C-alpha cells in the first residue's frame with residue numbers, strides 16, 4: 001500500500017475566535033437523542049421535553065398542624081365568654097401533621113388552643129376559619145402542572161419535586177459522545193516507564209473530565225502514534241461512533257503534524273489557526289457529518305481551545321446557554337504586553353490587599369499546566385490592545401471562589417521552599433487561608449509592599465558594606481511607611497560540589513587556584529552579592545575566577561550545571577544541592593526575612609501568619625528540609641513613617 005506524504009503546513013490562519021465558533025456552529029447539525037432516566041439519578045441532566053406532574057402534592061387535604069379537625073362553621077360562635085364544647089367523632093377528630101382531613105371537616109385547631117374536658121369532650125374559645133391549618137390538595141404541586149420547561153438542568157431540589165409528584169422517570173437529552181484521541185510518538189500512559197523524550201499522556205484525561213463536567217459523555221481512546229494511516233483510522237472510527245471528535249496535538253506546523261491534512265482528505269477543514277495566544281493552532285473541521293476539533297498539544301492551549309469550541313457544541317446539543325464565569329475588577333500589579341491582532345489569555349493570581357483586588361500574571365508558557373492549577377482568574381486582552389499598564393483596572397474572569405481569593409495572603413519577593421510549607425500549615429488551620437506567591441525577586445518584593453500590592457515580601461538582600469541582611473534596604477526603599485521587618489529564616493549558603501568534593505574545595509582561593517569552572521548567579525541575586533563579598537574579603541580578583549561571567553538565574557540551575565561537570569563549583573542554598581545529590585559545604589548563614597506593613601502585621605491575618613511561623617509543626621516541617629532554621633521568637637524591627645532626624 002502506497003504511503004501518503006504530506007508537505008509541512010507552514011502558514012496558520014489568524015481567524016477571530018468568535019468567527020471560527022459561529023462558523024463551526026453553522027456546520028454542527030447534531031442528531032439529538034432523548035433517553036429516559038430514573039428521576040433519582042437525573043442530577044445534572046437536561047430535560048428534553050416539558051415535565052408534567054403525575055399526581056398532586058399533597059394529593060389529599062392534609063393537616064398542617066397537630067390538633068383537631070373541625071367543621072369551621074360550627075365554631076363560629078366560640079368566644080372567651082362563650083366557650084363551645086365539641087364531641088369526639090361528632091364534631092371533631094384528632095389529627096397530627098400530615099394526616100388526612102376527611103370531609104366534612106374543613107379546619108384544624110392546634111392542640112395548644114384546646115381545653116380538654118374529658119376523653120371525648122373539648123372546649124374551644126376561638127372560632128376556626130375554613131381551611132385554617134390545612135394543606136389543600138395540590139398546595140405544593142398540582143397534577144398535570146409543568147414542573148420544568150425543556151432545557152432545565154436538574155438539581156437536587158428538582159429531584160424532590162419529581163418524586164413528590166410520582167414522576168419517576170424523566171426524558172433528558174442523551175449526553176453527546178465526545179471521543180478524545182491523544183496523538184504523539186512521545187506519549188506514554190501514566191503508569192508506563194518514563195525515558196528522556198517520553199511524556200506522560202494526561203491531556204486526554206483532563207479533556208475527558210471537562211467533557212463530563214460540561215454534560216458530555218467522554219470516550220478516551222488509547223494513544224495514537226504520529227502516522228497518517230493510524231490517525232486516519234482513528235478519526236474514521238471516532239467520527240462513526242461520536243457526536244464530536246477531539247484530536248489532541250499534531251495541530252501545528254511540525255514535520256509530523258498530519259492532522260489537518262487528514263481531516264481535509266476525509267472531510268472539510270473550516271479553520272486552521274485562530275487569533276488567540278495561546279491556542280492558535282486549532283483545527284475546526286467535519287468528517288462524515290461529525291465535527292472534528294484538533295486542539296494544540298500544549299496543555300494550556302489545549303484546555304482553552306476545548307473551552308472555546310467543545311463546550312459550546314455540548315451546550316448547543318442540549319440547547320442550553322454556555323455558562324459564563326463571574327467577573328471581578330482588579331488592579332494590575334504589573335505591566336502586561338499583549339500581541340496586537342490576537343486575543344491574549346493570561347492566567348492571573350489575585351489577592352485582596354488594603355481594600356483592593358490586585359492581580360499579577362502567572363507564567364504565559366502554554367506548556368505549564370500549573371499556571372492553570374494556580375490561576376485565580378483569567379484576563380482576556382482583546383486583539384486591538386497591545387498592552388496594559390501597571391495600576392490599570394481591568395476585568396478578569398474568576399476561576400476560584402471570591403471568598404477564597406479574599407482570604408489569601410499575597411506573598412511576593414524571592415521564592416523559598418518554606419513558603420509552600422507555610423501555606424500548607426495555614427490551610428490546615430483555616431479552610432480558606434492560604435498563600436498565593438509571585439516569585440519576583442527580593443527587590444521587586446519590596447516594591448510590591450511599597451505600592452500596596454502584596455501583604456508580605458520574602459527578602460534576602462545582603463548589604464556588602466555592612467555585611468548585614470535586609471535592614472539597610474528596607475530603611476532605604478520603604479522610608480516614609482510603617483513597616484515591619486520580621487526575622488524569619490537562617491538559610492545555609494554553601495559550595496555546590498561534585499559528590500565527594502574530589503578537588504577538596506573549601507574557599508574562594510581554592511576555586512581560583514584550582515581553576516574550577518565557577519557557576520555564577522545573575523547580578524542583583526543575593527548569592528551573587530555574597531560571592532562578590534567573599535572575593536573582596538579574600539583579595540581574589542574576578543578575572544581569576546574561571547566562568548565568573550556565566551550567570552544562572554536560580555539555585556537549581558546552578559546545581560544542575562555542577563551536576564554535569566566534575567570540575568564545577570557553585571554557590572547556593574542547601575535544598576538545591578540536595579535535590580541534585582551534590583556535595584554541600586556550608587560557608588555562611590543567610591537571613592531570609594519577611595517584610596510587611598505594620599497594619600498587616602497587626603491584623604488578624606498577620607497574627608495568624610506569625611503564629612504559624614512560630615508553631616512547632618511548621619518548625620518541624622522546615623527542619624526536615626535541612627539547611628534551615630526558623631528564627632526563634634525574634635524581635636521584629638519596626639520602622640515608622642516618621643522621618644529619621646539626621
Ligand SMILES: Nc1nc2c(c(=O)[nH]1)N[C@H]1C(S)=C(S)[C@@H](COP(=O)(O)OP(=O)(O)OC[C@H]3O[C@@H](n4cnc5c(N)ncnc54)[C@H](O)[C@@H]3O)O[C@H]1N2
Nearest residue numbers: 182200201202203204249250251252253257296297298301
Ligand atoms: N513553527 C511553528 N512551531 C510551532 C507553532 C507554530 O505556529 N509554528 N505553534 C506552536 C504552538 S503555539 C503550539 S500550541 C504547539 C502545538 O503543537 P501541536 O499541537 O502540534 O502539538 P505537539 O507538538 O505534538 O505537542 C506539543 C506539546 O504538547 C504536549 N502534549 C501533547 N500531547 C499531550 C498529551 N496528550 N498529554 C500531555 N501533554 C501533551 C507535549 O508537551 C508536547 O511536547 O506548537 C508550537 N510549535
Ligand code: MOO
Nearest residue numbers: 278279280301366
Ligand atoms: O497556541 Mo500555542 O498554544 O500559543 O502555545
